[in-house]
Amino acid sequence: MREKRRRVPALAAILAAAVTTVAGCGPQAAQAGDSGTGERQTLMTGVLNGAGASFPNPLFQEWIESYGFDQPFATINYQSIGSGGGIQGFIEDTLDFGSSEKYLTDEDLATASLNRDCEAIQFPVVFGSVVIAFHDPAMDGLVLDAETIARIYDRDITRYDDPAIAALNPDRELPDREIVPVHRSDGSGTTYVFTHYLDHEVPMWAQKYSEGSDIEWAEGTVGGDGNEGVTARVINTEGGLGYVNQSYAIRHNLATARVVNASGTPIEPTLEATTIASGVAVIPENFQFDLDDIGGEGYPISGTNWIFAYECGYDDDLAELLRSFWTWAMTSEEADELALELGYAPMAPELKRRVLREIERINSR
Structure with a gap:
């Protein structure tokens, strides 16, 4: 058993600014x-x-x-x-x-x-956040938007040097390499978050695939069970690209995309960007809500x-x-x-x- 975890002083500022703990609401002494x-x-x-x-x-x-x-x-x-x-x-x-x-x-x-x-x-x-992760560390910071992500999973865009990706990354040399899109093969809330984002943003996706926890994926994509399985497929597949929870990308030191949000800004999936995204949510009494139209400095797939x-x-x-x-x-x-x-x-x-x-x-x- 590991030793009891100590508090991390470096996180104090974030805790104080964004997620101050509620005091006096726990069990009685x-x-x-x-x-x-x-x-x-x-x-x-x-x-x-x-x-x-x-x-x-x-x-x-x-x-x-x-x-x-x-x-x-x-x-x-x-x-x-x-x-x-x-x-x-x-x-x-x-x-x-x-x-x-x-x-x-x-x-x-x-x-x-x-x-x-x-x-x-x-x-x-x-x-x-649900991040777009890459097999190749050199792809870290690649800019993608909802349209290009949707076309990648539709297999309309099949290579990293596709003109649509190049237009979003004008100062970047892109490899002449096939993209292998990896998706969840089990019923998945991560898939729901990812496909809800594409359904909300891209008319083609809404018409052809819609949203859901388990959808009919395009031929040429590959599946993995759980965030764990998708992460493993991305790591072990040349040209692999997949959507996973941010914590899995952090744990495995995966390269991730910057995704263009509703303000037209490419956003890195940082903790701060996720916190901003969560802060714009209008949360009803029944707690049934999605995080849509994230702009400013917020990460859009949250x-x-x-x-x-x-x-x-x-x-x-x-x-x-x-x-x-x-x-x-x-x-x-x-x-x-x-x-x-x-x-x-x-x-x-x-x-x-x-x-x-x-x-x-x-x-x-």
């Missing part, structure tokens, strides 16, 4: 367990099983490990099976909580609620991860653990720091307060 912040914590028990999106998996594993340092009698398992699996598992009531980069529709919520005599709950927990739970049906210990873990994720400075280190954007204070009210609904009936 109890008799055992020291959080490392001077507060005493209730010791939780039980085994909590969740599954779904691969998009937040690196972060969720870090959160689970860090939370577990102060909760030795609690076990939290999270399986990276894709957003489609997270939605299906939750709707079929085989999970304690589900996770997805695609929110549950009203129909999904109604279907899930049939499992128990109460409402299903969903709330966002983190924002992140998404959200949602957690799904129920208002009833858990035993008391499991419900307490479920509320405690997600409350910790929303209120702990360490949780925010871990998110920042991995390239995710924690949520702003007011949105966190709204999410905490949803978390309190778990097993409230």
